[in-house]
Amino acid sequence: MAVATAPLAVPAKRKPISQSYWSLVWYRFKKNKLGVFGGVVLIVLYVSFTLIPEFLAPYALENRSSFAEAPPTAIRFVDAQGQLQAPFVYGLERRIDPVKRLRTWVDDTERKYPVRLFVQGDEYLFLGLIPMNVHLFGIDADPREARIFLLGADALGRDYLTRILYGGRLSLLIGLIGQFLTLVLGVTLGVISGYYGGAVDMFVQRFTEFLAAFPNIPLFMALSAAIPAFWSPIAVYFMLTVILAFLNWGGLARQVRGLVLSLREREYALAAKSFGASDWRIMFRHLMPGTMSHVIVIATLSIPGMILAETALSWLGLGLRPPLTSWGTLLQDAATVRAIRFTPWLLWVVPPILVTIFAYNMLGDGLRDALDPYSGR
Amino acid sequence: MSTSAPNGRIGETLLEVKGLKKYFPIQRGLLRRTVGYVKAVDDVSLYVREGETLGLVGESGCGKTTASRCIIRLYEPTAGQVLFKTRALSPDGSPQVVNLLELNREQMNRVREEIAMIFQDPINSLNPRMTVSDIIAEPMVIHGKYQKGVSEERIIELLRRVGLRPDHLRRYPHEFSGGQRQRIGIARALALNPRLVLCDEPVSALDVSIQAQTLNLLQDLQQEFKLSYIFVAHDLSVVQHISDRVAVMYVGKVVEMAGSEELYANPLHPYTEALLSAVPKPDPLYKSDRIIMQGDVADPSNPPKGCYFHPRCQYAIDLCRQKTPEFRELKPDHWVACHRAEELKLRGI
Ligand SMILES: Nc1ncnc2c1ncn2[C@@H]1O[C@H](COP(=O)(O)OP(=O)(O)O)[C@@H](O)[C@H]1O
Ligand SMILES: [Mg+2]
Numbered sequence: 001m002a003v004a005t006a007p008l009a010v011p012a013k014r015k016p017i018s019q020s021y022w023s024l025v026w027y028r029f030k031k032n033k034l035g036v037f038g039g040v041v042l043i044v045l046y047v048s049f050t051l052i053p054e055f056l057a058p059y060a061l062e063n064r065s066s067f068a069e070a071p072p073t074a075i076r077f078v079d080a081q082g083q084l085q086a087p088f089v090y091g092l093e094r095r096i097d098p099v100k101r102l103r104t105w106v107d108d109t110e111r112k113y114p115v116r117l118f119v120q121g122d123e124y125l126f127l128g129l130i131p132m133n134v135h136l137f138g139i140d141a142d143p144r145e146a147r148i149f150l151l152g153a154d155a156l157g158r159d160y161l162t163r164i165l166y167g168g169r170l171s172l173l174i175g176l177i178g179q180f181l182t183l184v185l186g187v188t189l190g191v192i193s194g195y196y197g198g199a200v201d202m203f204v205q206r207f208t209e210f211l212a213a214f215p216n217i218p219l220f221m222a223l224s225a226a227i228p229a230f231w232s233p234i235a236v237y238f239m240l241t242v243i244l245a246f247l248n249w250g251g252l253a254r255q256v257r258g259l260v261l262s263l264r265e266r267e268y269a270l271a272a273k274s275f276g277a278s279d280w281r282i283m284f285r286h287l288m289p290g291t292m293s294h295v296i297v298i299a300t301l302s303i304p305g306m307i308l309a310e311t312a313l314s315w316l317g318l319g320l321r322p323p324l325t326s327w328g329t330l331l332q333d334a335a336t337v338r339a340i341r342f343t344p345w346l347l348w349v350v351p352p353i354l355v356t357i358f359a360y361n362m363l364g365d366g367l368r369d370a371l372d373p374y375s376g377r
Numbered sequence: 378m379s380t381s382a383p384n385g386r387i388g389e390t391l392l393e394v395k396g397l398k399k400y401f402p403i404q405r406g407l408l409r410r411t412v413g414y415v416k417a418v419d420d421v422s423l424y425v426r427e428g429e430t431l432g433l434v435g436e437s438g439c440g441k442t443t444a445s446r447c448i449i450r451l452y453e454p455t456a457g458q459v460l461f462k463t464r465a466l467s468p469d470g471s472p473q474v475v476n477l478l479e480l481n482r483e484q485m486n487r488v489r490e491e492i493a494m495i496f497q498d499p500i501n502s503l504n505p506r507m508t509v510s511d512i513i514a515e516p517m518v519i520h521g522k523y524q525k526g527v528s529e530e531r532i533i534e535l536l537r538r539v540g541l542r543p544d545h546l547r548r549y550p551h552e553f554s555g556g557q558r559q560r561i562g563i564a565r566a567l568a569l570n571p572r573l574v575l576c577d578e579p580v581s582a583l584d585v586s587i588q589a590q591t592l593n594l595l596q597d598l599q600q601e602f603k604l605s606y607i608f609v610a611h612d613l614s615v616v617q618h619i620s621d622r623v624a625v626m627y628v629g630k631v632v633e634m635a636g637s638e639e640l641y642a643n644p645l646h647p648y649t650e651a652l653l654s655a656v657p658k659p660d661p662l663y664k665s666d667r668i669i670m671q672g673d674v675a676d677p678s679n680p681p682k683g684c685y686f687h688p689r690c691q692y693a694i695d696l697c698r699q700k701t702p703e704f705r706e707l708k709p710d711h712w713v714a715c716h717r718a719e720e721l722k723l724r725g726i
Contacts, residue, residue: 020549021506267502271565274449274494275516276486289506 025293028370035366041359045352046176049168051127057162058138058148060122061325065147065157067092069343070105072152080109087115089139091146102342113139113146152345154333163325164349170326172356174241175307179299181245182252182306187295189249190256191283195264201257208250216247217316224318233324240319244309252298259291266290293371301364304357311353327353390462391605392448392573393424397457399440399447403678415678417443418454419629422704422712425573427462430599430606432616432637434652435626436674441609442497444626445575448607449492450485454478461573463488490520493566497578499558503550509536509561510546516568535564538601539594556587563594567602577609592619613649614656617641622710625649628675628685631704635711642725645713647690650723658726666724684716692721 029035048056075087091111095104119138126132139148147153151161193204223243227236260283263269269286277285307327313319314328315335322329327349333339334346398421400414418440425431433441447454459477465487467473477488493516496502503512513532517523533543539560550558559579566574576595580588596619599606610616616623617637624634625648633646644650654668670689675681681688687697696716704714715721 020508267496267498268504270446270451271494271496271502271562272504272515272519274451274489275519275569276489277515277519281519286504289504 021293025367025370029366032366032369034362035369038359038362038364038366041355042363045168045356045359046172049165049172049352053162053165053169054124055126055132055134056136057159057165058119058121058135058150059143059159059162060124061158061162061166062323063122063143063158063162065143065153067105067147067149067153067157068155069103070147070149070153070157071343072345073147073149074107075115075148075150079112088112089115089146089148091141111146113141113148115139115148151348152343154343154346160345160348163330164327164352167325167327167330167349168352170237170320170324171307171310171328171353174237174244174310174326175303175356178241178244178248178306178310179303181242182248182302183295183299185245186249186252187256187288187291190253191260191288191291193253194257194260195279195283195287197261204253204257208253211247211250217318219247220313220318224313233321237320237324240310240313244306248302248306252295252302255298256291256295259294260287263287263290297364297368297371300360300367304360307353307356389426390424390460391427392462392607393458393460394444394448395422395458395460397421397444397447397459398455399443399452400455413678416629416680417677418447419677419680420704421457421626421629421631423624423631423634425605425607426621427572427605428599428603429621430608430616430619432613432620432623433607433609433626434613434616434623435611437611438674438677439626440629440677441611441626442577445494445577445607445609448477448575449489449494450477451494461488461492463491465490486520490516490569491571492573492575493569493571495559495562495566495574495576495579498582499555499562500550500582502562503558505550508547508549509541512550512561513565513568516565520569522569531568532564535567538567538598539564554587555583556591559583559591560594563591563598567598570602571604573605573607575607575609578611579608580615581611588615595619612655613641613652617656625652628680629677630685630714631712632686632715633711633713635708635713639708639711640725643711644723644725645707645711645718645721646686646715647692647721647723648686650725651689653726654724656726684714692717 070092073089075089077084077087079085079088089112090107090109091113092105093108095106096102097104115137116139117137118134119140120133121135121138121143123131123133137148139146141147147159149159149161151159151164154160154163189204193201220243224240227239231239264287269282272282272286310319310326311328311331314321314326315331317332320326320329330346330349334349339346397418398416399418400416402411403413403415404410405412421440421444423431423433433445435441443452446452447457448459457478460474461477462472462474464470464472466475466484475488477485480488507515510529510532513535514523514528517528522528533546536543536545541557541560541564545553550561553561563579579595580591583591592615595606598604608616608620613623620637622634622636623640624631625640625646626632627648633640633644633649635645640649641653644653651668651670654666668691672689675685675688683699684690684693684697684702687693690697694717700716702714702716704712706712707718
């Protein structure tokens with residue numbers, strides 16, 4: 001009997017046949033370059049501003065110096081004689097302009113300090129745990145004698161780059177934690193309100209309308225006035241997060257409610273009910289997952305609002321207060337006519353805010369496009 | 378709790394529905410005032426014997442889905458009784474007739490082990506975010522009967538039984554065809570070893586070629602697991618071969634109920650006659666004498682006076698316009714709600 005001897009073709013490696021909803025979302029998201037870019041930028045931002053700012057910043061947050069309002073330090077490669085050198089900075093010398101009655105800083109070309117990577121400096125706890133004193137960069141000098149201020153110094157002679165790095169931690173986390181609380185509140189109440197309908201729904205709906213109709217700023221003033229003055233800054237920070245979440249859950253709850261209203265009549269919810277599933281199970285095992293993709297997009301797109309709210313409120317003096325340092329409190333220092341006229345480098349706090357917001361929007365748009373992975377097939 | 382059933386059929390009757398009503402309120406305006414009711418189910422009475430299939434037939438919108446959902450209290454009925462011979466509530470597993478509508482939530486959930494439902498839409502009735510194995514396991518999980526290992530075996534066994542493969546376990550519903558999805562739904566319905574399965578148009582969303590397969594599967598399962606079915610369909614041709622008895626519904630009411638052969642051969646209600654005339658005949662030379670009903674199905678929120686069918690009935694007389702006919706047992710086990718049932722000579726097939 002003639003039998004074909006050719007070996008059976010090895011089946012080509014195929015895409016895994018079974019794909020969950022989320023793996024399909026991920027597959028489509030990966031193809032969206034802008035969305036992925038936004039996501040990567042956010043990861044970089046969060047790592048550098050919330051995890052390791054102590055290491056990236058050349059000084060400690062509250063390390064004051066005599067160099068009040070020193071302008072950004074230039075890193076130089078060529079010395080006064082025109083010779084190429086390893087990067088260095090000049091020392092600073094204080095001048096008083098007798099006419100304008102103004103203090104200015106000029107380079108003292110006699111004193112040169114080399115810029116180094118991984119220099120030893122102020123002590124800190126790396127990731128809040130490991131005592132360390134190594135900083136990413138710095139100069140070889142006694143900090144009383146000379147400093148490196150890449151983005152200038154503030155009125156107390158503190159390095160402004162350091163302050164932006166540390167300030168990002170509170171601002172970025174308030175967006176994340178606040179949005180998380182919003183999500184928990186909004187989704188839970190939205191699901192309950194949509195599922196039960198009736199009086200529960202009525203109450204939740206009227207309450208969200210009340211919150212939406214109430215002017216935010218006075219409400220915020222009232223709530224923040226209610227925070228006792230003797231609370232620790234961290235308690236105040238946490239309270240602010242809670243308040244922001246409290247003001248924001250309404251919109252999300254409404255959207256979730258709408259989705260649940262339509263999902264509730266899907267036969268799979270009825271099927272679960274027909275087998276005796278508890279309300280809890282139907283709401284949180286069957287209905288809520290169906291709203292999740294939508295919720296994640298809304299949440300991503302509204303984190304910037306949260307961050308801006310903190311910034312705006314702190315800037316108005318209603319939010320975080322010194323000694324807490326956030327982008328909002330930094331902006332408060334920057335946003336005076338005097339500051340813009342004489343210390344414009346204090347506006348360097350704006351770019352990180354903008355970058356964060358753009359990145360979130362790009363990520364959110366990417367997620368939105370990936371939201372419905374079945375549509376494109 | 379009432380335990381009586383007419384004509385001493387109690388020994389063999391598994392489920393008896395008496396005077397079941399479900400009115401959906403119509404609400405208008407800001408204050409959601411109730412301005413009327415959709416009488417989706419308006420006085421349905423029927424019974425199912427152990428091991429048999431009762432076909433429940435009627436045009437779209439006549440309340441079949443609502444009636445079957447009321448039976449397992451997916452909707453709370455407005456009135457009526459649903460008597461079910463259950464084993465779940467007695468400590469020694471002996472049968473006991475209870476009115477499901479009087480049970481509290483916890484008791485009802487125990488009875489739900491014995492009544493399962495298969496839904497019309499194979500796409501919507503499976504959660505798209507759950508794997509096949511999670512879907513079939515869910516009834517067991519809900520009733521605290523899921524045990525690792527044992528239950529997994531059982532799920533594979535169920536899958537095999539409905540004609541799917543064990544390697545389908547980890548897949549998601551969207552990867553299957555309509556017929557396969559309906560099989561998943563069937564496997565889920567069998568997970569708790571029910572005695573009564575409510576099949577709400579289980580094949581009407583499927584391709585014609587797959588309908589027969591699915592019907593055969595349902596019949597085989599009935600034999601094997603001693604199931605009783607209420608089989609909902611919107612025309613008489615689907616239920617012809619699988620029903621032992623058929624109940625015909627029109628605008629929320631059962632108008633006729635009889636054994637299949639009896640009903641197909643000697644219909645007593647003009648509506649049944651009209652539905653029968655629409656059943657396709659195997660003989661192509663057969664002269665079509667389809668009865669074309671005039672007008673539309675009556676509006677369940679504003680039904681006509683008297684017999685609901687009278688505006689479309691070619692035999693209607695004055696009495697039909699005045700008085701609602703009573704649902705009565707005209708011949709043994711042949712029930713009908715028509716004033717002229719005795720005198721009319723209607724055509725069957
Ligand atoms: N949840 C509901 N609310 C209001 N009216 C409903 C609801 N469900 C069904 N109905 C109405 O009840 C009637 C019967 O519907 P249904 O039971 O789905 O009929 P069938 O299954 O026979 O097609 C229809 O007129 C329908 O509009
Ligand atoms: Mg229906």
